[in-house]
Structures are given as structure tokens and as C-alpha cells.
Amino acid sequence: MPTDKTRIEHDLLGDLEVPDSVYYGVHTLRAVENFPVTGTPIAQYPDLIGALAMIKQAAARANAELGLLPPPVADAIVAACREIRDGRLNDQFVVDVIQGGAGTSTNMNANEVIANRALEIMGAKRGEYKRLHPNEHVNMSQSTNDVYPTALKVATYAGIYRLVDAMAHLRAAFQRKSDEFRDVLKMGRTQLQDAVPMTLGQEFATYAVMLEEDEDRLKEAAQLIREINLGATAIGTGINAHPGYAALVCRHLAEISGIPVITAPNLIEATQDCGAFVQLSGVLKRVAVKLSKVCNDLRLLSSGPRAGFGEINLPARQAGSSIMPGKVNPVIPEVVNQIAFEVIGNDMTVSLAAEAGQLQLNAFEPIIAHSLFKSITHLRQGCYILADKCVDGITANKGRLEAIVRDSIGIATALNPFIGYANATEVAVEAHRTGRGVAELVLERGLMSEEELADVLRPDVLTHPRLFKARSEAFVQ
Template structure:
């Protein structure tokens, strides 16, 4: 393989002649064999968008030659369109606070710009990665800005899928509104509830997650671009300092603003902890819902069996006909990973020292992964599970009618003690609560029908209304 010699402050290296990356990216690739995964595609694009905005701003400030700046912008446009991404060779997790990723971008852009100007890759006398592409920038302001722009770009897809999930649950709530089932607390029979009410609760918790995720944009819009190394804006001309945000917004279609305190925005990463925390909360909500779906569909004959999940694949290599709830299972696994990612993000944000946090690469790696995998999990949950859920109506009603927990509805008219005795008898004998009450003459048929109307029992305030009607307490009432 033909090579070219490049040098940096460490020494010289042989770089593949046709490579768009340079010596610093090559050193990073050799140093960081960590995940085997490249930088996120959208992160690459946003890094390069910032480089394009910087070139435009430096040209406007008359500190960057027009021909060099024009070539840099053209090179950036090519990368933004999807070209040369294979030249970004550094690992997603790397030491140096992201310097390797920043220099990888600088070198690729510089070498492509050199080609555009008629030169040969590696001839940095034409376009220099640091002096021209990285002009008025530092890793310490470019990398966090690229991270924030990427999060703002990735979140809308997740939010859109969550909105679809919320609608799917709401639609099921309407479909199942007439299905009365036994509500359970601590996995024990409690009181009746409509299946539709359960699904409406799922829709509402997803709605809160959507609101939390939409609110993240407020934190992410504040950029420390122009801060350079620590917040002092060293090596930045005034035109750049006050115009760079405008050009970033123009290129990215965002409404970002320069942080009021560039020192604070450079060293403190609490906004990323906030983002990760909202993702963790969403993951927790989704996994809880999936736990419910697995329980409600368990069996199908020896479990609860109140709902049916659409069968998606064989569930066993040894048990014929077994179908497992694979979609809820995968969503929970994604949730476990997101929750673990949040721990990593929290630890990394806490571990910063003095004027900079060196651990942004792992923070971004984990947050990008959380957003992407949650989006995929929600998509499959909707399309391969929720939309196809059906209710076992007869089984739901039968479980309610034979449950000793119906005795709870007798408390307002018969009192707690007598109702508890009825429940105990129903549990030990298997005789339904309704039959016991009638056989012992505790209530008339009409009173009992009113008291144990399953649909009415699921309406808030039913017991209060029943007290007003009056069931005529028996002499055995406490």
C-alpha cells in the first residue's frame, strides 16, 4: 500500500496515500480499540456543519482566504450529504475529550478541500486541518455543540414514535372500554377495573414521557460555541464570537443561542444528565407497561390470559406450539440498557474536573444509543404488539364474578367485618360472593344487583352514590 508521511507533535507516521484522514486520526484509531463502533452518523454530520459555519463566519470576518474557505465549505457539503463517512475512523469512545473526533473531522475536510483546490492529500500548506478548518475553534466547544445538535436531531423520531404509541393505547382504551376485569394490587385480586381504563393509563404515562422529552430542547439549545478552550474565547475574533451561532442556526435549521456563561457551559454537563434522566424515565415507564402485557397475556390457559398478544415467532426449541411475548421482552431489555446508560452518563458528568469534562465521548455514545434503541423498541411495540392486542372478554368477566374480592363492594352496606367474613368463606369454599349474600339473606336480589353492578363498580364515585341510594343493612351488619 502506498503511503504518505505525516507528522504531529508526537512524531511522524505513514498514512495510506489515498486516506482522507491524517496522522492524528490514525494515532487515535491505534490507541482506542474500544467498542469497534464508529462515530454516530448524525454526530459526524453535525461536527461538519459546525466546521462549515465556522468557515463561513471566518470568511465574513476576513480572516480566512475566500478560496480556502470556499473549498472547506464544499468539502463540508459533501460530507453532510453522506460522502466520506468511512474516513471517520476513530472509535466512538476515546480519550482526550473528543479531540480525536474533532481532528478526524478537521483532517478529512482539509484533505478533501486540498483535492478541490487541485492539490494532493497531505499537502497541508494548501489547507491546514488546524489553522484553517479548526480556525477559532477548540475541541472543547465544538464537541459539546455537535453532541447537543445531534440529540436535538435524534429526539424528534423517538417523540414521534411515542406519540404513535400513545394513540395506539388510547384507541385500545376505547375498544376495551366495555371489558370489565379484575384489578390487582401486589398481584392479588383487588377490585374490578375496565381493561380500557388500564390502557388509558398507559396512554397517559406515555404522554408524560413525551412532554418531558419535548422539554429537553430548552437545555440543549444553549451552546458554548466560541468559548474555545475554557470559556475565555482565546483566538476568536469578535465577528466570529457574535456571528457563529447565527450561521449554525442557518445551516442546521435550529434556534440555538450562545450560552450566557461560556465557562459554565464548557465545564458543566448537567444538561446531558437531564437528557439521560428523561430517557431513563421513559424506559422505566415502557418496561412497566410491558411487564403488565406479559402478565395479562400469561398462560394462555394456566395464567391470567385476559388479553392476547399477536403471535410473532416460535417460543421454544423444545416445546412445540409455545409462543413467547417476545416484543414486550425486547422492549424491557432495551429499557434495562437505557437505565444502565444513564448510570454511565451520571458518573461521567460527575467525573469532570475544573474547567473541562473529559468524558463527553462516552456520554454521547450512551445517550445516542439510548435514543436510537428506544425509538426502535417503541416502533416494534406498536406495530408488532399493541395494534394486534385482543381481549378475552368472557375470561375477564368470569374471573371477576368468581373473585372473593367482590366483597369489597359490600363494605358500605354490610360493613368491613361482615364483608371480610363473606370474602373468607368465598375463598375457602369456592362459592361466589353473590351466592353467599343471597343464601344468607343479607341483601335482596335488587340490592345486590345494584351493589355488584360490575360496570358501575369501575366508575369513580360509585360507592359514594351507592351510600346515597341505601341498600338496607342487615341485622348482621356491624
């Protein structure tokens, strides 16, 4: 069978045939052979590819401005980077996302693709590295140890704000339901036992507030992500870089990316410290834990439809059983629960990888990158799915909610200021023992008049703070 033409490329291990149809080279090809781990190439994370291209473009500009890179070479590199940022060569980023070497294979994959595309732009052939070299020119003034973590930060910064947008979308869905259910009275519960009345609107407003809090926490984490170590080169000393390079490349990267990146005050510290990634991962875990709790509530409140809580109805999305006719499952909250479990596990992975760094470098940033990208992407998708396929379609079973409030002994708590804790306790115990209503027993014992009782049991009174007169007297409006 016919095969692609090949070109011979050389590295420290010797010569290797590289298919002439590809833009990557010998370093990338060896990485593909060495790391058949997940089957997920870095091309699956376009934000990372775009970030690498931005960094290489910024470096070419800075090196040209410093007189280190000939203008025709710099121009060709910049042009190739722009094409990559447009997504035209994503399929050439083929190394596995999990790899040894602290991300060197990812950096070299980028260097080779950019170099070979830049050579074509200059009218040369792929592999003619004497004219434009992946290491000598594309990687000038750089090391994987400052390129890779900077690329990860640029990529996650963009992802953070897309996640914030998704959370705001979900928050708005919960707020709409809060407004819709603002007058629907129900029983609140603590430890799964009847507590005191509230409205279904208050319950859904809580979910909106929980999300808004974490939108703010994510924005705070994004501020830490802005600090980069570009210009550190190998370990932070800036060896092989011009004294003015770090500040200049940071300025160019900020202009190209639109992200207000800043150079770390101590590049040696910044090259080995993964604290910003740990912080971000912790906030993503926080988001996941809260989302999972909300989904637990939705599944519990909709349980039934006859033998469970049955207070709300989730929109039916698919048949729930291959054996039980008519069964419908809460599949949307269930899938978001599973996303949350994954994110919580990813946080442990990030923590262990950050802790495992040694001396001047952390070699485990590829698994940190993989974990963060999965968490951000899956949480974002989960928010949209939960909002559009579940929350927007939720309805309330008002009749059942009213009956639960009417029959609940939790109403006795609302009567404490009027009949006293001891009387309220006796009424609650008898109501539970006999199955009779609390209001009925209060009237029977003469503890309150019908007018007083009706005033106290109004929904607006039951669900908000109020001022009271002396016990057993009328309620102060």
C-alpha cells in the same frame, strides 16, 4: 501484493505514512491505532457526523464574515461540509467512539476529512495543507472543547425528537387498544392480589398516558440541550477567537441546523458542566423504567396460556422452545425489557462520567456521547417494535376476564357503601373459604335485593366514581 500509495503527514510525534486513498490524516490514523476499543467507529452515529459538519460550516461562514478566512478557502470548506451532511464521506470517520482526549480525535477526524475534501474542491491534492490546513483553517476559532460538546448537543437534539415521534407512535397503539377494550370488564390488582374491577380499556389507557407524560419530559430536556458553548475555545475564555465570533457562529449554526441554539451566558461554566447531559440521561432512564414496567404487565397479563393469568393474547412471533412443542414466548416485551436495562445502565455511566470531570473540562464526554446515542436509538427502535409487532395485535380473552370478575372476592369492595365494611368483610372471607360467589352470599344473607345488586354490579358503575345515598339504599345515578 500491491498496496495503496501513501502520503507523508507530520504531527508533533513525527512523520507518518497515510494511505493516499483516504481523506483523514495523521491525527486520525494515530487515534485508530491508540483506541481499538469497541469496534464502533463514530461513523455509526450519522447525527454526530452531520452535527460536526454543521459546526465547521457555521465556523467557516463566521470566520469569513469576520474577514479571518479567505473566501475561496471558506467556500471550499462549506462545500465539503455540505457533502458530509449528505452522507457522502461517512466511511471516513473511523476513530472509535470511545477515546481518550476529550473528543480531540473526533474533532481532528472531522477537520482532516473536511480539509482534504476541500483541497480537492479547490483543485489541489490531499495533504497539501499549505493551501488549506485542518487546524489553521477548518478549526479556526475553535477547540475540541467547544466543538465536541456542541456537536453532541446538536446530534442529541435531533435524536430526542425522533424518539418523541416513536413514543407517540406507541402511545397511539395503546390508545387504539384502550378504545377497543373500553367495555371489557376485568379485575384490577394491587400487590398481585384482587383489588376492584376496572376495564381493560382503562388499563391500556394508562400506558398511553405514561408515554405522553414522558414525551413532555423529553421536550423539556431538549430545551436545555439548546444551550451551546461554541466560541468558548479551550476553557471558555474565548482565546484565539474574534470578540464577535461566538454570537455570529451561533447564528449561523441555528440557520444551518434548524435548531434554535443559544450561546451559554457563561462559557467557562458551560465548557465544564455536563448537567444538560445528566438531565437528558435521567429522562431517558425514566422512559426506560416505564416501558419496562409496561412490558412486565404485558408478559404477566398474557402468561399461560392455561396456567397463568391468560387475560390477553400477544401476537405469536416465533416458536418459543427447541424442546417444548407449541410454546410461544412474549419475545417482543422481553427485548424491550432488555433495552430498558441497557438504558438504565447507560444512565449510570453518564452520571459517573459527568461527575469525573475536573476543573475547566470534562474529558469523558466520548462515553457520555456513546451512552446517550445508544439509549436514544435503542429506545426509539424499541417503541416501534413494541407498537407494530406486539400492541397492535393484542386480543382480549373476554370469557376468562368475565369469569375472574364473577368469581373474585374483590367485588365485595364495591358493596361497601351499601352493606358496610363489616358485612362486606364477612362475605369476602366466607366466599374465599367456601369458593362461593360474593353476589350469591349477599343475596342469601338478605343484605341487598337482586335489583340493587344488579344495579351496583353494572360495568359503568363498577369502574367510575358515583354518588351514593345512605348505606343499603338505592344508588344515585
